[in-house]
Amino acid sequence: MRITSADVVVTSPGRNYVTLKITTEDGVTGLGDATLNGRELAVASYLRDHVCPLLVGRDSGRINDTWQYLYRGAYWRRGPVTMASIAAVDCALWDILGKVTGQPVHQLLGGAAREGVLAYGHASGQSIGELLEDVAGFLDSGYRAVRVQASVPGLDDTYGLPRPGTGPVYEPADASLPAEHRWHTPDYLDFAPEMMAAVRERFGYGFHLLHDVHHRLSPLEAAQLGKSLEPYRMFWMEDPTPAEDQEAFRLLRQHTTTPVAVGEIFNSIWDCQYLISERLIDYIRASPSHAGGISHLRRIFDLADLYGVRTGAHGAGDLSPVSFAAALHLDLTVPNFGIQEYMGHQEPASEVFRTSYTFEDGYLHPGQAPGLGVEIDEEAAARYPYERKYLPVNRLADGSMHDW
Ligand code: GCO
Ligand code: MG
Numbered sequence: 322m323r324i325t326s327a328d329v330v331v332t333s334p335g336r337n338y339v340t341l342k343i344t345t346e347d348g349v350t351g352l353g354d355a356t357l358n359g360r361e362l363a364v365a366s367y368l369r370d371h372v373c374p375l376l377v378g379r380d381s382g383r384i385n386d387t388w389q390y391l392y393r394g395a396y397w398r399r400g401p402v403t404m405a406s407i408a409a410v411d412c413a414l415w416d417i418l419g420k421v422t423g424q425p426v427h428q429l430l431g432g433a434a435r436e437g438v439l440a441y442g443h444a445s446g447q448s449i450g451e452l453l454e455d456v457a458g459f460l461d462s463g464y465r466a467v468r469v470q471a472s473v474p475g476l477d478d479t480y481g482l483p484r485p486g487t488g489p490v491y492e493p494a495d496a497s498l499p500a501e502h503r504w505h506t507p508d509y510l511d512f513a514p515e516m517m518a519a520v521r522e523r524f525g526y527g528f529h530l531l532h533d534v535h536h537r538l539s540p541l542e543a544a545q546l547g548k549s550l551e552p553y554r555m556f557w558m559e560d561p562t563p564a565e566d567q568e569a570f571r572l573l574r575q576h577t578t579t580p581v582a583v584g585e586i587f588n589s590i591w592d593c594q595y596l597i598s599e600r601l602i603d604y605i606r607a608s609p610s611h612a613g614g615i616s617h618l619r620r621i622f623d624l625a626d627l628y629g630v631r632t633g634a635h636g637a638g639d640l641s642p643v644s645f646a647a648a649l650h651l652d653l654t655v656p657n658f659g660i661q662e663y664m665g666h667q668e669p670a671s672e673v674f675r676t677s678y679t680f681e682d683g684y685l686h687p688g689q690a691p692g693l694g695v696e697i698d699e700e701a702a703a704r705y706p707y708e709r710k711y712l713p714v715n716r717l718a719d720g721s722m723h724d725w
Contacts, residue, residue: 322347322381322421327373327410329355329365332702334674335667337361337710338641340697341368341409343417345381351416352697353409354610354644357401358637359711367406376410382421384414388616404588404613411614412647412693419692426615426650426693437684438652440663441466441531441556445482448472449519456520465683466529466556466660471516475508480535480713480725499711504723506542513546517553529556529660531582536560536724537715540569547577556660557582557604557633563724564592570601582606585635589613590621597630604633604659610644611635615651622655631659638664642674646695649678649687661685672701 322345330340339361341353355364372391379387391407392398419426427433442459444467446452452471459467470481480502513532520530530553538546543561550558559582562569573581582604587593588611596602605625609618622632632655634648645666652661663685666674675696677688688694715723 324376324379327376329368331707332705333708334669334705339365343413351413352643353413354641355405355409357405358639363402364405381417399589408610408614411616415615416692423691427653430654433653438661440685443468445470463682468531473509473512478502497709500713502713502715504715514549521553531556533559534561536563540572544573544576547579550579567595582633606635608635609647626657631657633659636662642676643695646693
């Protein structure tokens with residue numbers, strides 16, 4: 322079926338989302354998520370100005386050719402803006418194929434390889450006491466895996482926590498200019514094992530425990546953290562050190578058996594190749610919206626499978642329900658599935674995006690609706706116009722910029 326139009330919807334129901342909607346000559350529509358937190362309008366423009374005109378007239382069923390056309394044909398390859406745009410097109414075309422054939426996308430990918438998708442929730446607190454209450458809530462609501470983050474004593478603000486007074490809003494991207502946080506690694510390295518000890522002491526070892534370091538440590542500091550967390554049998558420590566210098570992960574690996582998860586900011590299979598093929602990580606966190614869509618992420622997951630690396634797709638609230646659904650369809654089918662991040666979406670996102678995925682007993686399921694199973698209400702979207710929003714940045718005590 323020929324594509325007759327491709328439109329970009331930018332909306333901010335709680336956070337900014339960029340959604341591509343492709344329509345075919347028969348009036349079938351497909352959705353793709355092109356959100357790049359804090360840089361949303363760059364992708365919207367890339368799509369509107371440079372990609373949408375290329376889509377009109379193309380056969381919506383030629384998903385592979387369209388991917389290659391946009392990737393090889395651009396001359397400028399890779400990068401978050403390009404790959405988020407290609408991802409949105411790819412997901413929208415899978416959505417259309419599902420609707421045209423009456424099949425959920427996971428069926429088109431070969432069908433389910435498991436009954437459900439193991440999810441981890443995000444527990445947090447301004448103190449260890451508050452964190453423990455939050456963990457209790459997650460375990461009571463059926464979660465079998467929980468990521469824990471708590472305010473580090475000595476630092477005025479710790480990422481990954483709801484700010485006091487903002488309610489249950491995780492990592493709010495709420496400032497028209499980025500807030501500046503202070504970071505001090507020694508305080509964090511002292512505190513992290515204490516936090517894990519408190520969690521294991523109260524709740525035991527019958528659930529998976531995860532933690533996100535958010536690229537804050539040097540490779541040697543990351544190794545120290547990994548060693549100090551070994552007694553608490555972590556499911557993973559995420560992004561312990563920035564992944565530009567991938568060889569540095571070898572040092573980390575030589576010192577600790579705490580599993581490592583990396584890849585939420587990766588855009589392509591090439592970003593993942595070294596860490597995977599050298600077995601320097603245990604989980605690959607790439608997502609369908611930032612790493613080239615369902616088609617490309619499937620290749621990344623297959624590469625990972627060759628080396629015993631399992632999947633752990635990024636599922637933060639700044640990825641829209643469209644890409645979250647895309648991840649669930651893929652998660653259900655791949656042999657090396659590990660876990661899926663599940664942060665949920667802030668209200669009023671559910672007014673804008675109607676979803677068919679479900680959560681029960683710690684497992685997610687994408688549902689059986691044809692395609693991805695997500696629809697957008699454009700009138701509702703128009704009620705929540707784009708607002709410039711940034712995540713905070715970090716500085717050390719002397720004012721130096723530090724990694725996110
Ligand atoms: C996660 C991520 C998020 C990111 C966010 C940035 O593990 O969920 O680290 O918390 O900070 O997706 O846009
Ligand atoms: Mg993360």
